[in-house]
Amino acid sequence: MEIRNLVRVIEGRRVVDDVSLTIMPGQVTCLLGPSGCGKSTTLRMIAGVEMQDSGEIWVDGKLVCDTVFRVPPERRGIGLMFQDFALFPHLSVADNVAFGLRSCSAEEKRARVVELLDRVDLLRFVDGYPHQLSGGEQQRVALARSLAPRPRIMLMDEPFSGLDNRLRDGIRDDTLALLKEEDTAVLLVTHEPEEAMRMADEIALMRDGRIVQQGAPYNVYTRPVDRAAVAFFSDANVLGAQVNGALADTPFGQFLAPGVPDGTDVDIVFRPQHVRLDFDRNGSGPLPTATDGVPARGTVVRARFMGHESLVEFRMDFDGSILKATVPNVFLPAPGKTMWLTVPRNRCFVFPVTHM
């Protein structure tokens, strides 16, 4: 499926602003972004329940929808799975799953229902009713229902957000396996970076109606396009500096800023897990190196155990600002303790500040 330059204007605001995307069979593409950035509106236009103001949707090289021509939603071969998936309470589990199977015989229907319920491990409930199932089981029936007509394309809007954490991981993985097996092209909407990283072959990061970055999860995470993209995936530390001779001077030493004109303000952004910590030895820290720059001293303000890591906050000697470091396992230095922080150059991003 290819969407080209989709635009949707609501009350004079471009809530979807020139969005283009290609989604391949057997692949999961995640539309990831904060609440209100236009993800669901994009999905609704693809589903055909909302009309775009301009732009086109193509499936298998055939035009499905532009501003003049429009294939109705039920003929688009698109499956939908939304957070508020509702099973029909008065229909049995089998009849719920068979709901979208209109043009096949009773035997074919039964065979497909049994195949899918077996796949989601709920065959024992075939003649049961939705109210007899847990939330997670209902979700799996909803998944079986949306896959029953073998949609080539599946649109999922926060489909797992109603589930508790322990259930969610298992259902996500099962869902992913099933969608891959059926070679479905999936567009999944989420505002949770962890969900996108776990599910996606490709992430399209969306902000204010636009896709600001697109790529494999690893690339989007390790080569973020701007400061907000770093901060969307994790906590971020930011140092302000000004460029002079393609270098930005900071208390951590100089950072390269190739191609950035003199006098430009830059943000040097790095994640807490990339800060290196050293103990203070009579007021001195480790020696500066080309790769790690100059260490800077800070005082522990707070240290918290987060499960698989600890988060330590420092008040820096150089300007009193707070920087964060995460360390694996339990590392809980007492408040008031001084330590030295270094920032490996290859883990930092230097972004010119854009003044809005």
Ligand SMILES: Nc1ncnc2c1ncn2[C@@H]1O[C@H](COP(=O)(O)OP(=O)(O)OP(=O)(O)O)[C@@H](O)[C@H]1O
């Ligand atoms: N029918 C409408 N009338 C007015 N504003 C709307 C309408 N539909 C969407 N919007 C606005 O368009 C913007 C995008 O909404 P959309 O639901 O697509 O965002 P989203 O990224 O899916 O957010 P969420 O994750 O919270 O669902 C929001 O600011 C929303 O208030």
